[in-house]
Amino acid sequence: MKSHQVTIKDIAKILDISASTVSRALKDHPDISIETKNKVKKLADKLKYKPNAIALSLQSNKSHIIGIIVPQIVHHFFSTVISGIEELAADKGYNIIITQSNESQKKELDNCQTLLSGRVDGMIVSRTKDTENFDHFRNILNTGTPIVFFDRTCHGIKTDKVIIDDYKAAYDATEYLIKTGCKNLLHFAGPKNLKISSKRMWGFADALKRNNLSFNEEMIYSADNFSKGYNLTYELYKNNHLPDGIFTVNDMTAAGTLSALNELKIKVPEEISVFGFTNGIISQITSPSLSTVEQNGYLMGYSAAEILINKIENETTDIISKIIPTKLIIRNSTKKL
Amino acid sequence: MKSHQVTIKDIAKILDISASTVSRALKDHPDISIETKNKVKKLADKLKYKPNAIALSLQSNKSHIIGIIVPQIVHHFFSTVISGIEELAADKGYNIIITQSNESQKKELDNCQTLLSGRVDGMIVSRTKDTENFDHFRNILNTGTPIVFFDRTCHGIKTDKVIIDDYKAAYDATEYLIKTGCKNLLHFAGPKNLKISSKRMWGFADALKRNNLSFNEEMIYSADNFSKGYNLTYELYKNNHLPDGIFTVNDMTAAGTLSALNELKIKVPEEISVFGFTNGIISQITSPSLSTVEQNGYLMGYSAAEILINKIENETTDIISKIIPTKLIIRNSTKKL
DNA sequence: TGAGAACTTGCAATCGTTTGCGAGAGCGTT
DNA sequence: AACGCTCTCGCAAACGATTGCAAGTTCTCA
Secondary structure (H helix, E strand, O other): OOOOOOOOOHHHHHHOHHHHHHHHHHOOOOOOHHHHHHHHHOOOOOOOOOOOHHHHHHHHOOOOOEEEEOOOOOOOHHHHHHHHHHHHHHHHOOOOEEOOOOHHHHHHHHHHHHHHOOOEEEHHHHHOOOOOOOOOHHHHHHHHHOOOEOOOOOOOOOEEEEEEOHHHHHHHHHHHHOOOOOOOOOEEEEEOHHHHHHHHHHHHHHHHHHHHOOOHHHHHEEEOOHHHHHHHHHHHOOOOOOOOEEEEEEEEHHHHHHHHHOOOOOOOOOOOOEEEEEEOOOOOOOOOOEEEEEEEEEHHHHHHHHHHHHHHHHHHOOOOOOOOOOOEEOOOOOOOO | OOOOOOOHHHHHHHOOOOHHHHHHOOOOOOOOOOOOOOOHHHHHHHOOOOOHHHHHHHHHHHOEEEEOOOOOOOOHHHHHHHHHHHHHHHHOOOOOEEEEOOOOHHHHHHHHHHHHHOOOEEEEEOOOOOOOOHHHHHHHHHHHEEEEEEEOOOOOOOEEEEOHHHHHHHHHHHHHHOOOHHHHHHHOOOOOOOHHHHHHHHHHOOOHHHOOOOOOHHHHHEEEOOOHHHHHHHHHHHOOOOOOOOEOOOOOHHHHHHHHHHHHOOOOOOEEEEEEOOHHHHHOOOOOEEEEEOOOOOHHHHHHHHHHHHHHHHOOOOOOEEOOEEEEEEEOOOOOO
């Protein structure tokens, strides 16, 4: 099937000149006469010649490919980040190869192998949740292939990363709830060993303390997806433990919470305020629409690509840690200031 | 920065043997003595030798890369498809390079160039909405690089494709609405020149006719996103034109509709039933949760990859048109049978 | 002792492209 | 006529890996 893409040699043979002349003619090298250039360009055009990127890579030892490893492509946040990466990469003449780890460390290792074998110029990675061994990344860095981590980073490795200030974002969101009159808050949290989760939790806790509200561990519940948020809300209702404000670790959990509250005919935000985190599509769709933290995935991806490409092209060695600013998006699940 | 990945030559030099011997030793060629093999393998292991995929590609004229063009990565449906492609591709030893067209034909053309230059072994494509000129795809097919289209296909090109039976799915959904008692239906439709939209529209129309309900063009409204669904619903309300059932071209539109109905205190499904299309995440989050058509994106991607890889490896030339079965997902925005 | 077989290994070409260097042609100058 | 210069262009090596073929060594057996 795959017949034959036109090569420089083909053109050379047809015009009865050498391949080097064709190569130089195509890139306007001054050594080549104008007539020859014209002949070559005309034929190249006619035959739809396209340079073989693979041969160029081999020659230059640069693939112009960025390798990406994410837990799941379908996750809205990750696809947003990928989109940001793709945008800048395309601009700068890079392609992106995407692999997903499905939260499995074995697959993550495989992905590293593949990308290394493919001689990517650099990698952008968000690691799996439950890994504490980062030797594979350390090895790659040692070979000189740069890696930029985003969102989930690797404790103990000195490397470039792009993150948001989860602590501050959570602090701000919580403080907003307090300022709009909530006095009895709960936090629906993610797994403790995931840094982004624990930071959000501490932001919540510190906001309470600084605003003269007491904090204790019983304000923290574990719930980080739709159904857990939904079920937990029902449970709190049954036990008569519903607060007047809930800050959730992500939008899905908030959506589950809202769904339960709707069914229970509890008015949001009049009786209970709900604050999410991520600002995914769903935050506009819930009823009422969800106040949340804008976690600019697109910008994260874009920035990560920026750092990486700079590293590839300028061979700098300084470690960059970029923090993407967050923003509170106030919609209708919270009261107005 | 990028120092040097270990090559066969490096190993050869260290052991003072030729590169060919190393190559053969690594792949257990019978010509090589066991001692040599052991020496070579041991050193290769120690130095973390990884074959240079680029060199192999150049040599074999196979890149083992599948190029993907989608309008937008962040769109849930597309990222689901990509996920399906990635899964099988990884299994079969292929990498995927992803590009997005952002619904711009110019970018789509650029993407084709890039992928062609990258010498991908094949492509999986969902084209931009408003293009009617498919010469670029025709040209690629002529060079012998196979393309499998999915979801949005190209009228007039004989090529492999993976689609769903939009007509039947729409027919079934509409019939469900009728069977649960709706007598006065409307359809919120997408652009007419997009085949998937018009097929859904005809499925809707024919279901009405076959069930002895009259159909006329005034039952078709143009609305294919959240805000259009929302606004249109309000407008119908004002003009006292609300039906007892609405079938929308996608989930987002349905979500907008539900949102408006909620605000208008119109009971769903008691007063109005709403049926969506896609079964994205949002269909579980709306209140009430949305009855919709399962459009198995993952399976579409997986199947597309299957067809493509088969074409690449077995060089078959027969054209395959695969139809992914759909399924009605009944939730709470419609009445029960 | 010599011939042939068996076993190991190396040479060189190849994939498509780039690039330093050298070579030939054509011209003008002395 | 001889030299030198400018214009054009081709040769060959290189990137990393594979592979047909040739070549070298060792061994066996007559």
